[in-house]
Amino acid sequence: MDGYRPEGDWKQRITALALRVREAFGQQPQLAAVWGRYASSGTGSRLVMEEVLQALRASGLPDEEIPARYHRIAVLIAALIASEAGVSTVTPGEYEQGMELFRVAVLGADPERFPALAHFARDVRPLGADRHAAFQEILAAQLARIEAAIRPS
Numbered sequence: 001m002d003g004y005r006p007e008g009d010w011k012q013r014i015t016a017l018a019l020r021v022r023e024a025f026g027q028q029p030q031l032a033a034v035w036g037r038y039a040s041s042g043t044g045s046r047l048v049m050e051e052v053l054q055a056l057r058a059s060g061l062p063d064e065e066i067p068a069r070y071h072r073i074a075v076l077i078a079a080l081i082a083s084e085a086g087v088s089t090v091t092p093g094e095y096e097q098g099m100e101l102f103r104v105a106v107l108g109a110d111p112e113r114f115p116a117l118a119h120f121a122r123d124v125r126p127l128g129a130d131r132h133a134a135f136q137e138i139l140a141a142q143l144a145r146i147e148a149a150i151r152p153s
Contacts, residue, residue: 001020001043001044001047001048004020004047004051006051006054006055009058010055010056010058010059011055011059011143011147013051013054013055013058014051014052014055014056014073014139015136015139015140017048017051017052017055018073018077018135019135019136021048021081022077022081022084022135025081025084026084026085026088029084029085029088030085032081032082032084035078035081035082049070049074052070052073052074053066053070056069056146059146059147059150060150061146061149061150065149069149073139073143076138076139076142077139080135080138080139083127084131084135087127098126099126102126106121106124107121109121
């Protein structure tokens, strides 16, 4: 959180913060799983919590809805970051082995037993593919749900 300054509207603030946290844990993936369990234990975590809560207040949500919305965002961000951290700790050999297992399981899917998987096999991507875009899309969808819940003044 060193040097962080909130900028933009509430959605931009939360998105920028989430990407900042993601980047920080990308540099220290071994800490991501711990953070996912004990997110409120340190000053940095409390600063993240404070910024998300302030951004949600700025959104126009009624105060009684903010804690639940905060919790959904926190769980989402922690889960996505912990998932990425797990993937990033895989050795190159383990990664190649996993990719081969994925190719065999997906491309070799029996169309009688797994008709949808066989149909989409060439387009289904492994979980490790394009995680940055997936992170942003999933977060944007959650923020859009919050925006839709805001009552017009």
